[in-house]
Amino acid sequence: MLIRPRRNRKSAGVRSLVQETTLTPQDFIYPLFVHAGTENSPIDSMPGCLRWSEEGIVGEAKEAFELGIPAVVLFPAVEESKKTPLAEESYNPEGLVPRVIRRLKKELPELVVITDVALDPYNSDGHDGLVETNERGEAVILNDETVEILCKQALSHAEAGADIVSPSDMMDGRVEALREALDSEGYQEVSILSYSVKYASAYYGPFRGALNSAPKAGDKKTYQMDFHNVTEAIRETQLDEQEGADMIMVKPAGAYLDVIKTVSETTALPIAAYQVSGEYLMIKAAAAGGWVDEDKIAYESLVAIKRAGAQMILTYFAKQMACLLSK
Numbered sequence: 001m002l003i004r005p006r007r008n009r010k011s012a013g014v015r016s017l018v019q020e021t022t023l024t025p026q027d028f029i030y031p032l033f034v035h036a037g038t039e040n041s042p043i044d045s046m047p048g049c050l051r052w053s054e055e056g057i058v059g060e061a062k063e064a065f066e067l068g069i070p071a072v073v074l075f076p077a078v079e080e081s082k083k084t085p086l087a088e089e090s091y092n093p094e095g096l097v098p099r100v101i102r103r104l105k106k107e108l109p110e111l112v113v114i115t116d117v118a119l120d121p122y123n124s125d126g127h128d129g130l131v132e133t134n135e136r137g138e139a140v141i142l143n144d145e146t147v148e149i150l151c152k153q154a155l156s157h158a159e160a161g162a163d164i165v166s167p168s169d170m171m172d173g174r175v176e177a178l179r180e181a182l183d184s185e186g187y188q189e190v191s192i193l194s195y196s197v198k199y200a201s202a203y204y205g206p207f208r209g210a211l212n213s214a215p216k217a218g219d220k221k222t223y224q225m226d227f228h229n230v231t232e233a234i235r236e237t238q239l240d241e242q243e244g245a246d247m248i249m250v251k252p253a254g255a256y257l258d259v260i261k262t263v264s265e266t267t268a269l270p271i272a273a274y275q276v277s278g279e280y281l282m283i284k285a286a287a288a289g290g291w292v293d294e295d296k297i298a299y300e301s302l303v304a305i306k307r308a309g310a311q312m313i314l315t316y317f318a319k320q321m322a323c324l325l326s327k
């Protein structure tokens with residue numbers, strides 16, 4: 001036999017030389033939940049994750065940063081009493097997210113602080129945009145009115161010191177509007193990581209439990225994408241590119257590797273992929289049952305996402321994997 005592919009796998013040393021994809025802590029963006037309470041409280045729907053206090057989140061971010069994770073993304077659990085139909089709390093300059101940004105940037109100036117821009121944690125309707133009920137009693141999501149509020153929200157994050165704002169709402173035209181709003185207030189340096197390709201997915205279930213942010217009526221299918229399609233992923237990405245996005249995101253990740261691949265071949269922008277709560281939970285649950293090896297499956301799932309074409313990965317396993325990789 002002239003050709004024996006197994007020669008390239010014959011030892012750990014040779015395998016490491018020919019290895020094409022490398023996962024490192026620098027690839028990770030660590031999603032963190034925060035609330036206004038004083039306790040770090042467990043999240044029923046997401047075992048292994050905590051709803052951090054304002055104090056606790058700083059400690060957790062510091063540990064992650066010291067393990068080599070460059071960035072965190074913040075998700076606020078807002079008290080029900082602060083949720084309103086117009087989501088005014090989303091742009092309160094003294095709100096939970098701006099307070100946490102200030103604190104993180106003060107104590108960890110080099111940590112990249114990313115914020116989610118969308119109304120669902122603040123909106124009593126539980127939708128990413130403002131809701132109007134039509135004559136048939138259905139929830140209609142108002143695009144342009146929502147975008148105006150998103151701009152105020154992003155400005156409140158920029159003013160507090162956010163490095164990157166990340167619109168996850170899927171309204172049309174929001175990237176351009178955010179870019180203009182940020183620039184007009186002197187925040188040319190604040191980047192936009194756009195959730196360009198976000199599918200209406202059942203994989204977000206546990207996250208909505210964590211924030212108690214599930215829609216009260218209807219679903220998110222009129223703004224989040226239909227998972228039967230991939231061509232419109234290219235369209236959404238191209239639009240966000242033209243509108244001034246600095247980076248784009250594909251979400252979920254694991255069941256959408258083909259989408260990551262397609263998008264990576266059609267955009268010059270860096271791509272983030274979000275291994276979402278349902279993906280995390282499926283691994284956690286199987287491992288808790290004793291059926292799979294949690295570290296190994298988590299690692300493999302993340303390598304697959306990177307191999308498909310993602311440069312960075314939002315994952316609830318970030319810290320656990322960074323610990324594993326540093327061994």
Ligand code: PBG
Nearest residue numbers: 118120168203204207276277278
């Ligand atoms: C909301 C938002 C969601 C997630 C991130 N931002 C939920 C949704 O769109 O319903 C999901 C993250 C996850 O499931 O881990 N704007």
